Amino acid sequence: MIEWNAATIKDFQNTLLTWFDQEGRDLPWRRDHEPYHVWVSEIMLQQTQVQTVIPYYERFMGLFPTVTDLAEAPESQLLKAWEGLGYYSRVRNMQRCARQLLTDYDGQWPQTAAELTELIGIGPYTAGAVASIGVNEPVPAVDGNAYRVFSRLLKIDADIAKPQTRLIFEQAIARIVPEDRPGDFNQAIMDLGSSYMTARQPDTENSPVKRFNQAYLDGEELVYPVKTKKPRPKLVAYVAVLAQMDQKWLMVQRPSTGMLANLWTVPLIPVEERDLEEDYQPADLLAAIQAYFQREYQLKLTAKLVAGRPVSHTFTHQKWSIQLFDGQVETSDLSYFAGRAVTLAERQQLPMPKVQEKLFTRYAAR
Structure with a gap:
């Protein structure tokens, strides 16, 4: 020096x-x-x-x-x-x-x-x-x-x-x-x-x-500067379900601690929770998320895969890969749903993370 x-x-x-x-x-x-x-x-x-x-x-x-x-x-x-x-x-x-x-x-x-x-x-x-x-x-x-x-x-x-x-x-x-x-x-x-x-x-x-x-x-x-490379962010896979009910969006608030605390997103289902085989097909994925909605929320979901590559979003230590599904819920009983149904105007007032904006942008371009 x-x-x-x-x-x-x-x-x-x-x-x-x-x-x-x-x-x-x-x-x-x-x-x-x-x-x-x-x-x-x-x-x-x-x-x-x-x-x-x-x-x-x-x-x-x-x-x-x-x-x-x-x-x-x-x-x-x-x-x-x-x-x-x-x-x-x-x-x-x-x-x-x-x-x-x-x-x-x-x-x-x-x-x-x-x-x-x-x-x-x-x-x-x-x-x-x-x-x-x-x-x-x-x-x-x-x-x-x-x-x-x-x-x-x-x-x-x-x-x-x-x-x-x-x-x-x-x-x-x-x-x-x-x-x-x-x-x-x-x-x-x-x-x-x-x-x-x-x-x-x-x-x-x-x-x-x-x-x-x-x-x-x-x-x-x-x-210069001398800098050793950081390890690559861990890849984490999710399914995002953009579900509507009576022209309202089903959205959930993230927990008060952890990543994206207290922000609002559509339901995000970690891949690891679905126990799918490595060579699963879209039909298997659909069946898994329908089962998830039934088990966790007591809701009957009708959905279809949104075409295109998964949405990608990188945080400091994680990289999320998110597959989108477009869905409808057939009942208005949300007693077991861990969130709320919001109108488009209400949705725009909720604090949402950047990754959620990406999901809605991809959905709008489907």
């Missing part, structure tokens, strides 16, 4: 911040330094691209303009506002954090990154971002962009897939963060990592910090 001297650090700071002042992205959460705005944007940006987040952020701020509004919001409204962003534990933890701020901190944000990590759902990166941008503490904000940028600038060859590597980067970057503009510095690194120093096709030849990029100068840019 390369260590810059004081003169190089100052040169890099000036070069980076001059570029940022001229070319930095105009984003709605950058128009002030309010910690609440920084925090909401950073949580939304986890696993989600900037252009996707912008309309969600603006709508979220319209609904929950203060920490108090967020803390007091009904969960159903919160989940609906988050619908489509995925990783719903993020917004649940945001509400828990907002309540913690009101209860334990009198609604005031802690003034250091170390204190911010005591809040629910705030890890080292988010704490660094909120502290540097929101309260001007000179600390690094180490995310994927920072790993990529500084691994190339300084030729840091530590494996970023290992948790202990964060400390190596934090210590290296801490020497370079300017005391007077730490928030702008960290945001400039974010912009640099998403433009000239991308993962696969960097444009370092035109980068404002080209002369500091030692990996590029040595012809080894794409070697």
Whole structure:
């Protein structure tokens, strides 16, 4: 790993911040330094691209303009506002954090990154971002962009897939963060990592910090960052039954814990529960789900397979493959059904995960 001297650090700071002042992205959460705005944007940006987040952020701020509004919001409204962003534990933890701020901190944000990590759902990166941008503490904000940028600038060859590597980067970057503009510095690194120093096709030849990029100068840019591959997500198979009764949709609410907690979907039946042979036929699958509806819900289901490939949706540790069936239920007695029958208008008000939107889109195109 390369260590810059004081003169190089100052040169890099000036070069980076001059570029940022001229070319930095105009984003709605950058128009002030309010910690609440920084925090909401950073949580939304986890696993989600900037252009996707912008309309969600603006709508979220319209609904929950203060920490108090967020803390007091009904969960159903919160989940609906988050619908489509995925990783719903993020917004649940945001509400828990907002309540913690009101209860334990009198609604005031802690003034250091170390204190911010005591809040629910705030890890080292988010704490660094909120502290540097929101309260001007000179600390690094180490995310994927920072790993990529500084691994190339300084030729840091530590494996970023290992948790202990964060400390190596934090210590290296801490020497370079300017005391007077730490928030702008960290945001400039974010912009640099998403433009000239991308993962696969960097444009370092035109980068404002080209002369500091030692990996590029040595012809080894794409070697960095060093990262061992994650194991592939586990494949899980489901059958989705899009069943109607009297022009209403049968939908169920997910359990309050686990994946997609409290969100609404059509009945999803895990393949493993059906004890089917490996070479089962569509007729076998149909018989199995009809038996499932009879056994679990006391409902007689008439259904048919929706043609086409199964719907695929990937989570962090699982990849769902979902076969669709179009069905009708012949009775209006839902005494044993673990859900409810909803009209189209009612369905549109329910908080649903992205995977459910995919199912309805495929169904509409059948």
